[in-house]
Amino acid sequence: MNRSFHLGLFLASMTLTLVPAWIGPAHSADDQGAPRRPVVAAFHVHSTISTGSLSLDQLAERAERLGLDAVILSENFVLRYEYGQLPLRGVLRKTVTLPSVLDYGVDRFLADVADAQARHPRVLLIPGMEATPHYYWTGSLLNGDLTMHNSQKNVLVLGLSRANDFAALPVNGNHVSYQYGWETALNLTPGLLFAPAAWLWRRRTHRTIQVGVAQYSSTRRYRTPAVVLGSVGSLLLLNAWPFGQPVFSIYNDHLGYRPYQHFIDAVAQRGGIVVWSMPEARDFTVHSFGPIGSVTIKTDPYPEALLLTAGYTGFGGVYQDTRTVTRPGGVWDEVMRRHLTGQRTRPPFVFGEIAFHTPGQAGIELNQVLTVFWVRERTAAGIVEAMRSGRLYALGQYHKEFGLRLDAFQVECEGGARWAESGETLDPKHARDLAVRVSVSATDKGAHPISVTIIRTGQVIARLTGETPFEHRFSDQHVPVGEWSAYRLEITTGGGEIVSNPIFVKPVQTG
Secondary structure, X not given: OOHHHHXXXXXXXXXXXXOOOOXXXXXXXXXXXXXXXXXXXXXXXXXXXXXXXXXXXXXXXXXXXXXOOEEEEOEEOOEEEEEEOOOOOOOOEXXXXXXXXXXXXXXXXXXXXXXXXXXXXXXXEEOOEEEOOOOEEEOOOOOOOOEEEOOOOOXXXXXXXXXXXXXXXXXXXXXXXXXXXXXXXXXXXHHHHHHHHHHHXXXXXXXXXXXXXXXXXXXXXXXXXXXXXXXXXXXXXXXHOOOOEEOOOOOOOOOOOHHHHHHHHHHHHOOOEEEEOOXXXXXXXXXXXXXXXXXXXXXXXOOOHHHHOXXXXXXXXXXXXXXXXXXXXXXXXXXXXXXXXXXXXXXXXXXXXOOEOOOOHHHOOOOOEEEEEEXXXXXXXXXXXXXXXXXXXXXXXXXXXXXXXXXXXXXXXXXXXXXXXOOOEEOOOOOOOOEEEXXXXXXXXXXXEEEEXXXXXXXXXXXXXXXXXXXEEEEOOOOOEOOOEEEEEEEEEOOEEEEEOOEEEXXXXXX
């Protein structure tokens, strides 16, 4: 566990009514801020720059046809995997490289996005990266159990605008993931063999051989041992290249979440945003290499990442795969509880992830899973600000005919005189008339049955049913006294779902 977690435990032990280190803005009747508008976005999209099949122009055109406002790119930052066989891992090494931004050029990528944005002003194109901070190997080819772990344990990086910031991401396969110190000197020690090799190459000895009455002069050279020493030194230097040591070795299976926290911290230092990608997705394939043997590539679901790392902005909570972390009382609510009790400095927000590569691949279309942002300005900066603040909701729309939209979600008090929205904080002071206001519509303006679940701090407090357009004001009659709360929604229909981000409520004051 990291130091921030231990500090959080100390703070939590003091009182449950301490204000968390991060709270969102609150609204009031006389200070409601600038008006906000929804921006419907496809989040986590690949183009031909990395592993997608559509160009930036084709993505923008497709998004506009589907009625989307934004495409948030998550191009593969680096896809370079390697394995070395003992005892000469640097020489007996196999490397596989796939298209990525690092090979394409970060400057070139950012310039291409800017050019495509100029050609398609109706759709926002937001540059971002998908990265694998660490993968590792276990087993061996000789034993037939060689396995690469976590090659799909990915995070998404957004909010960085400079090429140098992206290029400095500390991941396996990027040169910045090496460190140089005393290990470098140790790796260079085979070069010392060149000194005796050079000496032996130049050395010669003379001797005189007496054969009967005749004498013969003989010269002995030592070039064979010189070549052997030089070859051994060259081989060992080649094996040690690039002489530095990876910060996190791909042959170490005991690192846990250290490489991921290191990555999150590095992005945060540069002002970026990290989103855990699809934490319950899995990957398992076996590749046969004939007489050499087979290699297993696997990534197990990693929902515990939300608990064991800190400082990230959010996670993919709606996508086309098995998901449990957003269930009431699940992992997300546990992380939220730790935030509310002062054990974590930031709450994690939920995103909808489409992970789009190719139209129709695995039945996926660009608009089937969306993230809707509430922004003050329709710009890349406006969307990034909404990400940081949690003013967004995740949306799955699996019917081709229609999708759902969350038109309003508020927690209010004093008869609606004061209220807050997703990602924001409401201070009820002495008011006890907390109510949740919900409004849901369908994109086709039709009447469709829906179910609305209201969750307060991990507990279901109401299950409502109705048809779109749906409007309801639910009065919470059992507001806990002396505790922080977090309200959120789950909305389902036969062809879609919505998962909102929480609204935080300070403890109701007594007396």
